[in-house]
Amino acid sequence: MAQAETHDPGEPLRTVDGMPLKSALxxxxxxxRIRAFLLVAPLLVFVLVTFxxxxxxxxxxxxxxxxxxxxxxxxxxxxxxxxxxxxxxAAYAALAADLATSYADKTAGNxxxxxxxxxxxxxxxxxSSARKAKDLKPPYKEALLALDPGxxxxxLWAAMRSASARATLNFYQAAVDRKIGADGNFExxxxxxxxxxxxxxxxxxxxxxxTALCLLLGFPVAHLLAVLPLRHASLLMILVLLPFWTxxxxxxxxxxxxxxxxxxxxxxxxxxxxxxDSNRLEMMYNQTGTIIAMTHIxxxxxxxxxxxxxxxxxxxxxxxxxxxxxTSWTTFRRIYLPQTVSGIGAGGILCFILAVGYYIxxxxxxxxxxxxxxxxxxxHMLKSLNWSLAAALASMLxxxxxxxxWAYDRLVGIDNMKLG
Numbered sequence: 001m002a003q004a005e006t007h008d009p010g011e012p013l014r015t016v017d018g019m020p021l022k023s024a025l026x027x028x029x030x031x032x033r034i035r036a037f038l039l040v041a042p043l044l045v046f047v048l049v050t051f052x053x054x055x056x057x058x059x060x061x062x063x064x065x066x067x068x069x070x071x072x073x074x075x076x077x078x079x080x081x082x083x084x085x086x087x088x089x090a091a092y093a094a095l096a097a098d099l100a101t102s103y104a105d106k107t108a109g110n111x112x113x114x115x116x117x118x119x120x121x122x123x124x125x126x127x128s129s130a131r132k133a134k135d136l137k138p139p140y141k142e143a144l145l146a147l148d149p150g151x152x153x154x155x156l157w158a159a160m161r162s163a164s165a166r167a168t169l170n171f172y173q174a175a176v177d178r179k180i181g182a183d184g185n186f187e188x189x190x191x192x193x194x195x196x197x198x199x200x201x202x203x204x205x206x207x208x209x210x211t212a213l214c215l216l217l218g219f220p221v222a223h224l225l226a227v228l229p230l231r232h233a234s235l236l237m238i239l240v241l242l243p244f245w246t247x248x249x250x251x252x253x254x255x256x257x258x259x260x261x262x263x264x265x266x267x268x269x270x271x272x273x274x275x276x277d278s279n280r281l282e283m284m285y286n287q288t289g290t291i292i293a294m295t296h297i298x299x300x301x302x303x304x305x306x307x308x309x310x311x312x313x314x315x316x317x318x319x320x321x322x323x324x325x326x327t328s329w330t331t332f333r334r335i336y337l338p339q340t341v342s343g344i345g346a347g348g349i350l351c352f353i354l355a356v357g358y359y360i361x362x363x364x365x366x367x368x369x370x371x372x373x374x375x376x377x378x379x380h381m382l383k384s385l386n387w388s389l390a391a392a393l394a395s396m397l398x399x400x401x402x403x404x405x406w407a408y409d410r411l412v413g414i415d416n417m418k419l420g
Contacts, residue, residue: 055398062171062391067114068163071107072098076164084184087157092141095151099126099133117386118159118170118180125150154182171392196376196393203372204400206290207355213295214302214351215344222306222343226313240303248297252361255293259283259365285367293365298354302347309343345412353401373397 013021069076074094082091102108112126129147136143144151158180162170173179173186177194181187188194221240225233243251258264266280275281283289313336321331359374366372373393380390 058391059395061388062395063169064167065114065388066166067110068160069166071102071105071111072164074098075160079161079164084161089139089141092144093138096133096136096140096144099130103130103133114163115159117389118163119156122156155180158182158184171388174389175392175396196373199373199376203356206287206372207352210291210294210298210355211348211351213291214299215348218299218302218306218347222303222310225307226310240300243297243300248360251297252293252364255289255296256284256365259289259292284365285370287366287370289365290362290370293361294355294358297361298351301350301354305346305350306340306343309340313339341412345408349404349408352404356397356401
C-alpha cells in the first residue's frame with residue numbers, strides 16, 4: 001500500500017502552485033477589497049463631487065473673502081504696520097493709490113461691495129471716489145475728505161481694517177446680529193437690525209411644531225396602514241404617496257388658493273356660518289400658512305418610517321397584554337408605543353431636518369411672519385450676493401442639525417433608526 005504524504009510541521013502550508021497559503025489568502029483578500037472598492041468608487045466620487053466639495057466650499061467662503069484685501073494692497077500694508085492707529089496722511093495716500101488702481105482694474109465695485117456688507121450705502125462712496133482718485137494731489141487726506149466727508153468716519157476705517165484680512169469671522173459675527181463699532185470691536189447691532197437670531201429661533205420653533213403635527217397626524221394613519229388587510233392598505237398607501245407624484249410648487253400654490261382670504265376654506269366657513277364675511281380668517285402670509293402647507297408636504301416623511309416599524313410589530317403582543325387584564329391605553333402605552341420609538345425618531349428627525357431647510361413654501365405662503373432662516377440664505381445668495389454671509393448662516397444651520405443628529409444618536413441611537 002502507498003503511504004499518505006505527511007506534512008513537515010516546520011514547513012509552511014502551500015497552495016498547488018507552491019505559493020505559501022498565508023500569502024495566497026492575503027492576496028485573495030486584497031483582491032476582494034480592491035474589487036469592492038471599485039464597485040463603490042463611482043458612488044464615492046459622486047458623493048465627493050456633489051456633497052463634500054460644495055460643503056467644503058461653503059465653509060471656506062464663510063471665513064474667506066478677499067474682495068477688499070486682494071484689491072487694496074497698499075492700504076492693507078498700512079493696516080498691518082499700524083494696527084488700530086488713527087489714519088494719517090500715509091493711510092490716505094495708500095487709500096488714494098489703491099482707489100486709482102481699482103478704477104483702472106475695474107475692481108472698485110468689488111471693493112465697495114465688500115465694505116457695503118459691513119456698512120450699508122458705502123459702495124457708491126468707493127465707486128465715485130475711484131473715478132476721481134487718479135486726479136488727486138497731496139495732501140491726500142484733505143483731497144479725499146473734500147471728495148466726500150464720509151472718508152473721515154471712524155466706523156468706515158474700522159470696517160476697512162477688518163476687511164483687509166483675507167480670512168475673517170466677520171460674517172459669523174453678522175450672522176448673530178453683531179456689527180463693527182467705531183473702535184473696531186464688534187458690538188450688538190441696533191434692535192431694528194437684529195433679524196438673524198429671531199429667524200433662527202422662529203425656524204426651530206416652527207420646525208418643532210410642524211414635526212409634532214406630522215407625528216400626531218401620521219401616527220394613526222401609519223397604524224391603520226399596518227393593521228388593514230393588504231388590499232385596503234395598498235389603496236391607502238397610494239393616497240399617502242400621491243403627493244410625491246405632484247410638483248412641490250403645484251402643492252404650494254394649491255394651498256395658496258385654499259387658504260387665502262377669498263379662498264375655498266374661508267368660503268366654506270362663511271357659508272356654514274362659522275365666520276362672518278367681514279371677519280375671514282387670515283391664513284396666508286403668516287406662520288399659520290407656513291405650518292399648514294409644510295405639514296401637508298412633510299407628512300409622508302413621517303408616515304413611511306412609522307409604517308415600516310409598525311408593520312413588524314406582532315399583533316399577538318397586544319392580544320396577550322389584553323388577555324392579562326391590561327386596558328387598551330395600558331397596552332398602547334407599555335407594549336405598542338415603545339416598539340415604535342425607532343420609527344418615531346426616524347420620522348421626527350427626517351421631518352425636522354427637512355423643515356429647517358425649506359424655503360420655497362415659506363416664501364410663497366409665509367410672508368414676512370412665516371419666512372425661515374433658509375429664505376434669508378436664499379436672499380443673500382440670489383439678490384444681495386453676499387455669499388459669505390449666506391455661507392455663514394448655512395454653516396450655523398448645518399452645525400445645529402449635526403448637534404441634533406448627535407443628540408439623537410446619544411438618546412435613541414442611529415443603529416435603531418428605521419426609514420423603511
